[in-house]
Amino acid sequence: RVLAEKNGQERMYPASMTKLMTLLLACESGIAMDTPYVFDKDMLDPLIAQGASRVGFEPEEMVTFEDLLYGSILSSGGDATAALAEVVDGDEASFAKHMNRRAQDLGMFDTHFVNASGLHDDEHYSTARDIALLLEKTLENATCREILSTSVYTTSRNSVHPNGMEIRSVVELRMQDYxxxxxxxxxxxxxxxxxxxxxxxxxxxxxxxxxxxxxxxxEEKDAPTQDTQKLYDLLCGASEQNPEQD
Known part of the structure; x- marks a missing residue:
């Protein structure tokens, strides 16, 4: 039920909120958590050139599918999402088609994906209402919900990172003051x-x-976190006082 909405059906660019769909498709794939993946320089270099956010995986580093899942959400890693797309569908172009089919299945009719990470493309768009629907459906998957709720995760040990890498939730860091x-x-x-x-x-x-x-x-880095705090408090207070209020 929608308690409040402003420009919810206005087309916008979703940026890394896109990774919610990447997470959902990866978790729905049935691929085992311990499935290995090895990064290569040819995949990482374009992400670096585009200024994509990354977990910090290095060429020749072997990680697990589970590492990729957590890295895509907690660190918002474009390296992790590109790897997930490759593991699930062979390449990012095929994965983007998969994303769009699933979006239609979910009723996200004002959404079109071009890539797995949310890097800007004029044809990569959504709406706030569609992203809310995507998050709702993603939370129905127990693995997705656990990952989205996690504060800290340590990647598997390998020759590049013998003790693994500790990664922290960007969302939690942003929300800690709000x-x-x-x-x-x-x-x-x-x-x-x-x-x-x-x-x-x-x-x-x-x-x-x-x-x-x-x-x-x-327009400002703290604007979404400040508004989110206010909206939760306002909406929950309003819903308790008037359950029929929209």
Whole structure:
């Protein structure tokens, strides 16, 4: 049920909120968590050139499918999402087609994906309402929900990182100064490009209820987190006072 909405069906660029779909498809693939993947320089160099956010995986580094899942969300790693696309569908172009088919299945009719990470492309777009729907469906997958709620994860040990890499949730770091009072904040996915502005899709719990807030187009880095805090407190307070309020 929609409690409040402003420009929810206006087309916008989702930036790294895109990775919610990447996570969902990867978790739905049935690929074993311990499946190995080896990074190569040819895949990493273009991401570096584009200024994509990365987990920090290096050429010739062998990681697990589980490492890629957590890296794509907690670190918003473009290296992890590119690898997931390759493992699931062979290449990113095929994975993007998969993303669009799944978006249609979910009823995301105002969304079109071009890549697995959310790097800007004029034809890569969505709406706040569609992203909210995507997050809702993603949370129905137990593995996705666990990853989106995780604060810290250590990658598997390998020759490049003998002790693994400790990665922390970007969402939690952003929200640490803006904790809602009315609900228990659980997690979500940030996003930023010059064209998209600062974005945040998140979820919180109050008793047996789950609330989802999507904000996009922020001009300042803290704008989405500040607005998210205010919206959770406002919406939860309003819903308690007037359950029929939309």
């Amino acid at each position: 904790q809602p009072e009315q609900v228990k904040f659980q997690g979500g996915k940030t996003g930023f490009t010059d064209q998209a502005g600062y974005c945040l899709a998140s979820f919180a719990e109050q008793g047996s209820d789950t609330y989802i807030v999507v904000v996009a187009g922020g």
